Amino acid sequence: MTIGGVARFWREIPQRYNLIGKQCGSCGRIYFPPRESCPYCRRKSIGKMRDIKLSGKGEIVTYTVIHVAPHNFEGQVPYPIAIVQLEEGPRITAQIVDCKIEDVKIGMKVEYTFRRIQEDGYTGAIYYGYKFKPCQQKQNHQ
Amino acid sequence: MRDVAIIGIGITKFGELWDKSFRQLIAEAGSKAIIDAGIEGKEIDAIYVGSMSAGRFIGQEHVGALVADSSGFAHLHIPAIRVESACASGGLALRQGYLSVASGMNDIVVVGGIEKMSDVGGTAATETLATAADQEWEAFFGATFPGIYAMIATKHMHDYGTTREQLAQVAVKNHANGALNPNAQFRREISLDTVIKAPPVAQPLGLLDCSPVSDGAASLILCPAEKAKKYTDKPVKIIGSGQASDTLALHARDSICTFNSTVYAARMAYKQAKKTPKDIDVAEVHDCFTIAEIIAIEDLGFVEKGEGGKAIDNNITTLDGSLPVNTSGGLKAKGHPVGATGVAQVVEIVTQLRGEAEKRQVKDATIGLAHNVGGCGASCIVHILEAM
Ligand SMILES: [Zn+2]
Numbered sequence: 001m002t003i004g005g006v007a008r009f010w011r012e013i014p015q016r017y018n019l020i021g022k023q024c025g026s027c028g029r030i031y032f033p034p035r036e037s038c039p040y041c042r043r044k045s046i047g048k049m050r051d052i053k054l055s056g057k058g059e060i061v062t063y064t065v066i067h068v069a070p071h072n073f074e075g076q077v078p079y080p081i082a083i084v085q086l087e088e089g090p091r092i093t094a095q096i097v098d099c100k101i102e103d104v105k106i107g108m109k110v111e112y113t114f115r116r117i118q119e120d121g122y123t124g125a126i127y128y129g130y131k132f133k134p135c136q137q138k139q140n141h142q
Numbered sequence: 143m144r145d146v147a148i149i150g151i152g153i154t155k156f157g158e159l160w161d162k163s164f165r166q167l168i169a170e171a172g173s174k175a176i177i178d179a180g181i182e183g184k185e186i187d188a189i190y191v192g193s194m195s196a197g198r199f200i201g202q203e204h205v206g207a208l209v210a211d212s213s214g215f216a217h218l219h220i221p222a223i224r225v226e227s228a229c230a231s232g233g234l235a236l237r238q239g240y241l242s243v244a245s246g247m248n249d250i251v252v253v254g255g256i257e258k259m260s261d262v263g264g265t266a267a268t269e270t271l272a273t274a275a276d277q278e279w280e281a282f283f284g285a286t287f288p289g290i291y292a293m294i295a296t297k298h299m300h301d302y303g304t305t306r307e308q309l310a311q312v313a314v315k316n317h318a319n320g321a322l323n324p325n326a327q328f329r330r331e332i333s334l335d336t337v338i339k340a341p342p343v344a345q346p347l348g349l350l351d352c353s354p355v356s357d358g359a360a361s362l363i364l365c366p367a368e369k370a371k372k373y374t375d376k377p378v379k380i381i382g383s384g385q386a387s388d389t390l391a392l393h394a395r396d397s398i399c400t401f402n403s404t405v406y407a408a409r410m411a412y413k414q415a416k417k418t419p420k421d422i423d424v425a426e427v428h429d430c431f432t433i434a435e436i437i438a439i440e441d442l443g444f445v446e447k448g449e450g451g452k453a454i455d456n457n458i459t460t461l462d463g464s465l466p467v468n469t470s471g472g473l474k475a476k477g478h479p480v481g482a483t484g485v486a487q488v489v490e491i492v493t494q495l496r497g498e499a500e501k502r503q504v505k506d507a508t509i510g511l512a513h514n515v516g517g518c519g520a521s522c523i524v525h526i527l528e529a530m
Contacts, residue, residue, distance in 0.1 A: 062398055065345040071265055073284045093279060093280045117283060118284065131283075
């Protein structure tokens with residue numbers, strides 16, 4: 001991830017640090033990562049995409065455990081990574097932390113946590129963003 | 143639009159070819175195809191070449207002109223076009239060449255596909271392949287390319303009861319086919335146990351569920367179908383060509399276990415060819431990972447969704463089955479020089495339809511299908527071919 005340098009990273013900070021997505025002002029659909037226009041409303045949505053902070057709660061759709069990783073992640077193997085469906089609808093890819101690897105399951109309730117993602121061996125830059133951990137309190141909603 | 147035929151094929155050996163350069167490989171595949179078709183350089187109207195990432199693999203861009211130059215055509219000033227669609231670059235090169243002949247703009251077109259991957263280390267090759275995924279929203283967070291396919295496998299096993307053994311069977315079958323293909327990277331059979339006990343890459347996928355890092359090139363010669371018999375006794379007609387796209391990231395799709403790019407590209411190709419999945423005698427599908435073959439045969443309509451894992455036990459996709467899949471060994475055993483793959487698949491189908499596949503020949507094969515995927519399904523190209 002060294003290509004593009006620092007600007008490439010800080011450009012995405014609001015989204016990666018705080019889970020800020022976009023909501024279409026025309027149909028109400030919510031997108032994360034943010035989109036410039038709504039694929040369903042297209043021209044009607046231009047200029048009407050509003051920032052929206054996501055709750056950070058969701059559920060595991062599918063997952064894997066990475067054993068062979070790119071060099072920026074080599075120190076972390078083996079690590080679980082999942083597609084998480086957020087309460088508001090969007091799905092994102094993120095690491096699952098703070099639990100045993102064998103406890104990671106499809107359907108598991110998880111929530112956002114702010115963590116160090118990777119370390120660039122060449123520049124020494126450390127990149128932060130979201131990971132997900134098992135939900136602390138029991139959830140009553142689906 | 144006019145009908146288009148393939149009148150010549152050429153392929154190099156696939157593998158980690160330390161002694162062969164990018165230039166040597168493409169020149170070898172191209173000249174084999176040109177000699178096979180019996181055409182001359184001055185007849186060529188255009189060259190289309192698929193290459194995923196020459197810039198990262200060998201530090202060389204401007205691949206279109208380079209391919210024309212290394213093939214000895216610089217003095218003929220033939221238009222040369224490089225196309226890129228990740229691992230589907232080869233299939234896309236064929237589709238672009240096909241469209242240019244079908245349109246009437248060109249008569250004789252050379253299609254090539256190439257990748258020289260082994261000049262960089264394994265880690266660098268893996269990272270370059272990951273550029274076919276979403277760099278900002280998948281790779282940044284630690285998802286690898288095998289990891290993304292592994293998440294499809296986890297979901298397929300959960301939703302449809304597909305087993306670890308069924309994944310491994312794909313590798314066993316394709317290695318057995320590869321053992322019969324003189325150009326394959328791996329020419330040895332492997333056991334189910336060996337696949338399952340191989341070191342893990344991304345659970346549930348192990349090392350032997352993944353296609354290898356490969357060097358290689360392949361080439362095809364196209365011409366208008368009405369002129370094809372002038373060049374060869376065994377022309378093969380392109381009766382359907384389909385292409386579709388989808389989101390770069392797997393997570394952005396509603397369905398994890400279906401590649402809609404495959405569904406749409408196949409629908410386009412079947413419609414043009416006026417054929418259904420039942421009409422296909424032999425197919426090469428994009429098995430970059432074992433799970434990829436399972437979902438490909440479902441999305442192409444060869445079996446019902448969820449039934450892909452049983453296709454080998456049910457004797458459907460095996461060499462003596464009702465619809466043999468990846469007779470060449472597939473990406474898994476034949477090798478996967480990414481830009482070459484889509485072209486190499488069609489070389490295998492043409493070889494089968496000509497009846498020249500020797501020990502791996504599918505009896506009475508007249509209609510074949512080639513399925514080439516880019517990334518984890520953000521691009522797909524499907525071609526249907528028929529012996530003339
Ligand atoms: Zn909308």
